[in-house]
Amino acid sequence: MLSDEELLRYSRQILLQQIDIDGQLRLKNSRVLIVGVGGLGSPVALYLAAAGVGELHLADFDTVDMTNLQRQVLHDTVSVGQSKVDSASARLLAINPNIRLQCHRQALDSDSLADAVAAVDLVLDCSDNFSTREAVNAACVAAKVPLVSGAAIRLEGQISVFDPRRAESPCYHCIYGHGSDAELTCSEAGVIGPLVGMVGSLQALEALKLLAGFGEPLIGRLLLVDALTSRFRELRLKRDSGCEVCGARHGE
Numbered sequence: 625m626l627s628d629e630e631l632l633r634y635s636r637q638i639l640l641q642q643i644d645i646d647g648q649l650r651l652k653n654s655r656v657l658i659v660g661v662g663g664l665g666s667p668v669a670l671y672l673a674a675a676g677v678g679e680l681h682l683a684d685f686d687t688v689d690m691t692n693l694q695r696q697v698l699h700d701t702v703s704v705g706q707s708k709v710d711s712a713s714a715r716l717l718a719i720n721p722n723i724r725l726q727c728h729r730q731a732l733d734s735d736s737l738a739d740a741v742a743a744v745d746l747v748l749d750c751s752d753n754f755s756t757r758e759a760v761n762a763a764c765v766a767a768k769v770p771l772v773s774g775a776a777i778r779l780e781g782q783i784s785v786f787d788p789r790r791a792e793s794p795c796y797h798c799i800y801g802h803g804s805d806a807e808l809t810c811s812e813a814g815v816i817g818p819l820v821g822m823v824g825s826l827q828a829l830e831a832l833k834l835l836a837g838f839g840e841p842l843i844g845r846l847l848l849v850d851a852l853t854s855r856f857r858e859l860r861l862k863r864d865s866g867c868e869v870c871g872a873r874h875g876e
Contacts, residue, residue, distance in 0.1 A: 634675070651832070654678055654679070654746065656748065659684075659748065667820075667828060670716070672832070681743070682725060686708050698711070698716075710727070728740060741764055742767045745769065747772070748772045749771060750827070761773075761795055761796035761869065762797070770834055773785070773827075776810075776849075781851065782846055784847065785834070794863040797864075798869075
């Protein structure tokens with residue numbers, strides 16, 4: 625049930641026929657893992673907390689650095705040197721004290737990542753490196769937990785949804801293969817702050833659609849964001865039947 629305070633707090637989204645009371649209850653009863661509470665994780669965590677997602681699991685082993693503040697709007701100057709998870713927790717509870725938080729302050733190894741993914745209904749990958757994205761994807765495929773994946777660097781961003789519960793859905797590995805451990809990071813290539821805000825906000829929107837059960841998620845589609853020209857482009861994605869990560873899911 626929703627309390628009178630919750631009915632008032634979420635009244636503007638409850639007015640949407642696509643959400644209504646039933647959708648809000650689904651959000652309240654949902655558990656979500658956010659991997660990385662930096663540039664992408666900031667808008668993701670802020671919007672999911674504000675929307676009333678009942679339980680957020682925050683995973684980040686890093687501390688707040690002064691260079692983060694240009695884009696990681698979940699943190700502030702006073703948070704510099706503090707654990708990002710602790711800084712995020714304080715801000716999120718200030719926004720919505722009704723939510724529950726689970727904190728992972730240490731790097732997740734294969735076993736702890738598998739446990740963390742199995743404990744939730746949805747995962748949002750807001751990390752900044754390929755090896756983490758691959759590990760999160762593999763854990764989601766194994767646990768059959770949907771994954772909302774986002775990335776941003778320089779003036780380019782992208783977002784997609786991978787849902788191992790659907791036979792037609794590709795996984796992250798289907799699209800990117802083994803990638804490259806030598807890929808550039810934001811600390812090397814740079815990134816504009818509002819871009820990560822856009823991509824993270826879109827990730828939060830996709831998460832709410834999946835959790836509340838409305839709209840058309842970005843499954844089998846990759847949305848590309850060009851911040852330089854303010855253009856969006858969409859690519860259709862197909863599952864790789866020979867994928868070494870998700871192919872075995874269907875006995876292939």
